[in-house]
Amino acid sequence: KDLLVRCRCAEALGAVKSGEEEAKALVEALRGNETDVRWRCAMSLGKLGPMAGKEGAAALLKAHSDRVVAVREHAMRAANMAVARCLEVLEELVHPYIRGLALWFLGSVGPRRESTEALVAVMLREE
Numbered sequence: 569k570d571l572l573v574r575c576r577c578a579e580a581l582g583a584v585k586s587g588e589e590e591a592k593a594l595v596e597a598l599r600g601n602e603t604d605v606r607w608r609c610a611m612s613l614g615k616l617g618p619m620a621g622k623e624g625a626a627a628l629l630k631a632h633s634d635r636v637v638a639v640r641e642h643a644m645r646a647a648n649m650a651v652a653r654c655l656e657v658l659e660e661l662v663h664p665y666i667r668g669l670a671l672w673f674l675g676s677v678g679p680r681r682e683s684t685e686a687l688v689a690v691m692l693r694e695e
Contacts, residue, residue, distance in 0.1 A: 571602060571604060571605070574597070574602065574605045575604050575605055575608050578594065578597060578605050578608035578609045578612055579608050579611075579612060581593060581594055581609075581612050582594070582608075582611060582612025582613070582614075582615035582616060583612075583615070587619055588619065588621055590612075590616065590619070591613065591616055591619060591620045591621050591623065591624045592623065594609040594612050594613050594616075594620075594624070594627075595609075595613070595623050595624055595627040597609045598610060598613070598627050598631060598639075599627075603636050603638060603639060606631075606634075606636070606639045607636075607638045607639045607641075607642040607643075608642075610627075610628060610631055610639060610642045610643040610646045611642050611645070611646050611649075612646075613627065613628055613646055613650065614628070614645065614646025614647065614648070614649035614650045614653075615646075615649065615650075615653075616650070617649075617650050617653030617654055617657065617670070617673070618650075618653065618654050618657050618666055618667075618669035618670035618672075618673050619666075619669060620650055620673060621669060621672065621673065622672050622673070622676045624650070624673070625647075625650070625672075625673050625676035625677040626676060628643050628646055628647045628650070628677070629647070629676075629677060629678055631643030632644055632647070647677055650673060650677070651673075651674065651677060651680060651682065651683060653670075654670035654671075654673050654674050654683075654686075655670075655674075655682060655683075655686050657670040658670055658671070658686055658690060671687065671690060674686055674687055675687060
């Protein structure tokens with residue numbers, strides 16, 4: 569396993585922004601032992617936004633208490649980035665499935681004022 573190749577792959581998966589298989593691979597690699605790969609996986613999960621899904625949100629939350637500072641800090645930044653993207657998605661005219669994923673992510677990422685406000689607003693919105 570070439571570390572540099574795995575690092576670039578983790579970055580590329582975040583750039584693809586296409587789906588659940590990418591998120592699953594990133595979550596699995598985030599559980600690994602290679603620090604350089606792990607923090608890149610966290611950042612890529614953040615870039616996926618709602619496509620990171622519930623599992624991605626849970627993995628980022630778990631990484632908030634990682635033993636490695638770099639992984640911990642990147643996971644926190646990534647979670648903030650993903651929440652911001654999810655909040656944007658709720659205001660866009662995108663497929664309801666994607667908006668649903670954004671809501672799942674916001675509900676899974678833990679208590680945050682902006683997430684709770686967005687969830688309440690969507691719940692009370694009549695379309």
